[in-house]
Amino acid sequence: MLVEEAESGTIKLNLPKRRPPSFDIDQLGRNAPCPCGSGKKYKQCCGREG
Numbered sequence: 001m002l003v004e005e006a007e008s009g010t011i012k013l014n015l016p017k018r019r020p021p022s023f024d025i026d027q028l029g030r031n032a033p034c035p036c037g038s039g040k041k042y043k044q045c046c047g048r049e050g
Helices: 002-008
Strands: none
Touching: none
């Protein structure tokens, strides 16, 4: 069953959607760890522009 779905491209992943964290951006430095819990710096995670 999974082989047919993979070949036809119909496999859907139930991954959680990324949502912006609720925190005060003015108090957070761009080099600080991201409060979303990803382990990345804020500027490389939720603080990315565009």
